[in-house]
Amino acid sequence: MHGLGNDFVVIDGRDEPFQPTQEEIRWICDRHVGVGADQLLVIERVVATGADARMRIYNVDGAEAQTCLNATRCVAWLLLHDSSNDRLVLETLGGLIEATRVGEHDVALGLPAPKWDWQSIPLASAADTLAIDLASGPLAQPTAVNVGNPHLVCFVASRDAIDVPRWAPAIQNDPILPEGANVGVAEMAAPDLIRLVVWERPGILTRACGSGACAAVLSARRRGLTREDRIKVDMPGGQLQIEVHDDESVTLIGAAAVAFSGRLPTDLKVA
Numbered sequence: 001m002h003g004l005g006n007d008f009v010v011i012d013g014r015d016e017p018f019q020p021t022q023e024e025i026r027w028i029c030d031r032h033v034g035v036g037a038d039q040l041l042v043i044e045r046v047v048a049t050g051a052d053a054r055m056r057i058y059n060v061d062g063a064e065a066q067t068c069l070n071a072t073r074c075v076a077w078l079l080l081h082d083s084s085n086d087r088l089v090l091e092t093l094g095g096l097i098e099a100t101r102v103g104e105h106d107v108a109l110g111l112p113a114p115k116w117d118w119q120s121i122p123l124a125s126a127a128d129t130l131a132i133d134l135a136s137g138p139l140a141q142p143t144a145v146n147v148g149n150p151h152l153v154c155f156v157a158s159r160d161a162i163d164v165p166r167w168a169p170a171i172q173n174d175p176i177l178p179e180g181a182n183v184g185v186a187e188m189a190a191p192d193l194i195r196l197v198v199w200e201r202p203g204i205l206t207r208a209c210g211s212g213a214c215a216a217v218l219s220a221r222r223r224g225l226t227r228e229d230r231i232k233v234d235m236p237g238g239q240l241q242i243e244v245h246d247d248e249s250v251t252l253i254g255a256a257a258v259a260f261s262g263r264l265p266t267d268l269k270v271a
C-alpha cells in the first residue's frame, strides 16, 4: 500500500503472528532483492487497550518506529474496507489513533496534541525546542516536536532549492538526538499552504510523510509563521489536509491506496 507515494509492505499478523528479525525486515524493504518499501507494517490483534488492532511499524533498517501516519491511514482503510464500520482505533507505540473513512480513498485521523518539551522529543540535553541550535548548510534552527515520533522542522525560503540528502543527515545524526529524528524541510508558500519534504529516519527521502506534515504545521504555528488552523501540506507524492484544534490536537485527512497483494515466501530468503 501507499499513502501519497510513501509505500509500505502491510502484513496481516492477526491470525498468524509475524515477528520478523531485523534482517528479514531489511530484506522485505529492499527494493532490489526483496519486495521494497519505506516501512514494513504488521497488523496484530489487541486484547487490552480497547483498540480494534495494533499496528507495528518498522523502518528499512529494521528498527521499530512509534508512529507513521501515512501507514495509519493505509491500515485503517484496509481494515474498514471489509467492514460495515466507518471508524476504528489503531494502537501504535506512539499512542492510540482514531481513524474514520471519509471517502472512497480518504481517511481522517484524530491525533492528540504534540509534545514540545526537550525530554519528550527526546533531546540529550535541555534546549529551547522552538529553535534548536543546529545548522547544516542552508538548514538551521529547526523546531523540535514529538507527534508520536520525533521531528525537527527546518523552515527555508524554497523547499525545492535545498539538496536535502546532502544537508539533512548531519542534523538527523547529531548527538543531541539520542533516537535520531525525522528532518522536515518546509516552505511557507502561503499562510494555509506548506511545501514539505522529509528526510525520514533512518535516512531515506520519502515522497510523503504524514507525521512530518503534522510536525511542520504545528511548528509553523508555534513559530508564528501562520495563524491558520486549516493548512494544506504539499509533498512530492501529494497533499494532506491538516486541521489544528484549540488544544493543539490535530485532524489529518489524506488518501490511502493498495498497490498489489500477494504472499511472502514462508522460508524468507534473506539476501
Ligand SMILES: N[C@H](CCC[C@H](N)C(=O)O)C(=O)O
Binding pocket: 006, 039, 057, 059, 065, 066, 067, 068, 069, 070, 071, 149, 150, 182, 200, 201, 202, 206, 208, 209, 210, 211, 212
Ligand atoms: N520514519 C519514521 C516512521 C514513518 C513516518 C512517516 N512515514 C509518516 O507517514 O508519518 C520514524 O522513524 O519516525
